Amino acid sequence: MFDRIAPRYDLMNAVMTFGQHRAMRRAAARLAQPPRDGLALDLATGTGDFAAALRAVEPTCRVVGVDFALEMLQRGREKYPVFDFLAGDLLRLPLPDHAFDCAVNGFVLRNVADVRAAFAEMYRVLKPGGRAVSLEITTPRAPVWQNIFGVYFDRIVPRLGGWLSGKPEAYRYLPQSVREFLAPAQVVELLRAVGFRDVFLRYLMLGTMVVYVGVK
Numbered sequence: 001m002f003d004r005i006a007p008r009y010d011l012m013n014a015v016m017t018f019g020q021h022r023a024m025r026r027a028a029a030r031l032a033q034p035p036r037d038g039l040a041l042d043l044a045t046g047t048g049d050f051a052a053a054l055r056a057v058e059p060t061c062r063v064v065g066v067d068f069a070l071e072m073l074q075r076g077r078e079k080y081p082v083f084d085f086l087a088g089d090l091l092r093l094p095l096p097d098h099a100f101d102c103a104v105n106g107f108v109l110r111n112v113a114d115v116r117a118a119f120a121e122m123y124r125v126l127k128p129g130g131r132a133v134s135l136e137i138t139t140p141r142a143p144v145w146q147n148i149f150g151v152y153f154d155r156i157v158p159r160l161g162g163w164l165s166g167k168p169e170a171y172r173y174l175p176q177s178v179r180e181f182l183a184p185a186q187v188v189e190l191l192r193a194v195g196f197r198d199v200f201l202r203y204l205m206l207g208t209m210v211v212y213v214g215v216k
């Protein structure tokens with residue numbers, strides 16, 4: 001699916017978030033606290049924009065991006081030749097233990113068959129003290145805003161996505177996957193279950209985005 005929408009993925013992100021997509025990745029990247037001259041990992045990097053946010057937060061850090069959709073990765077490589085992009089599955093990372101100062105992922109948890117296994121892999125590749133950060137779309141909790149957002153996300157976004165990308169099924173899947181995903185408290189529990197400490201979550205973008213943070 002992501003290979004099919006790769007040519008219009010960035011455009012659709014910009015339109016759908018009213019241009020806020022970079023600011024929200026940057027806010028999440030700050031929570032990852034990439035250190036000076038550190039090594040950062042962006043899982044499910046897609047076209048590399050979360051990797052770029054890490055680099056914007058800490059220009060001296062080296063960033064590795066991993067994704068299994070080769071068309072998405074190719075676009076990342078063209079946009080950000082300075083990063084190391086690797087083809088791979090985040091459930092079985094082709095990377096050594098205890099190697100990274102921070103590991104992030106954006107907008108992927110909903111698509112993963114086993115979220116606990118994904119967190120366990122993040123834990124494995126982080127150095128002790130390293131930070132894991134996951135950014136996801138969520139349903140806002142305030143009732144009236146939830147309804148307004150629901151109309152936008154469930155009805156307008158699929159039409160917009162179909163029109164801009166030519167792949168309406170991908171943008172029908174998007175709100176459906178958010179609706180069917182775990183509640184934020186369950187995600188927090190999974191992070192704790194694989195060993196992360198000091199776990200917390202923070203809402204962004206009027207409660208439509210959530211960032212999960214844990215420390216190894």
Ligand SMILES: C[S@@+](CC[C@H](N)C(=O)[O-])C[C@H]1O[C@@H](n2cnc3c(N)ncnc32)[C@H](O)[C@@H]1O
Pocket residue numbers: 002025043044045046047048049050066067068069072088089090091105106107108111112
């Ligand atoms: C919605 S995109 C997010 C891309 C990027 N993180 C961003 O912030 O724009 C989801 C990405 O997750 C990737 N993905 C999904 N499951 C994956 C897995 N098991 N291993 C590696 N990549 C995966 C897809 O190929 C896609 O590029």
